[in-house]
Amino acid sequence: MSNEQKALQDIRNAVGTEVGEYSVDEFISHHLEELPSSYWKAKTGFEVPETHQVIGLLILRSKWDDEEVYDFTLPDEVTDYVISVKYDDSGVLEDIDMES
DSSP: OOHHHHHHHHHHHHTTSHHHHTTHHHHHHHHHHHSOHHHHHHHHSOSSOOHHHHHHHOEEEEEETTTEEEEEEOGGGOOSOEEEEEEOTTSOEEEEEEEO
16 A cells, blocks of 8 residues: 555545544535535535545545655545645654545
8 A cells, every 4th residue: 555545544534523623524614614515416426425436536646755744635626625634754653634
């Protein structure tokens, strides 16, 4: 599993947890409210997608070279927000945040 895949798995694992409450869960609920149903229909086939379908859309926006930080966002530049996944020097998950 690549580091990028590990970061996406950690995002999936954070859903519905204390770690995910103000990061992954907030990112998803915010975008479900703010983006038109036509965006979701075009991307997922559903006007109101499930959480796992939104996570399935995430793309890597950037990887910080000086740290193990991966920023994921939605395709087509529809948002300035990212889900940022941070690891310590030994590859242990440090934090997941929603950032703009």
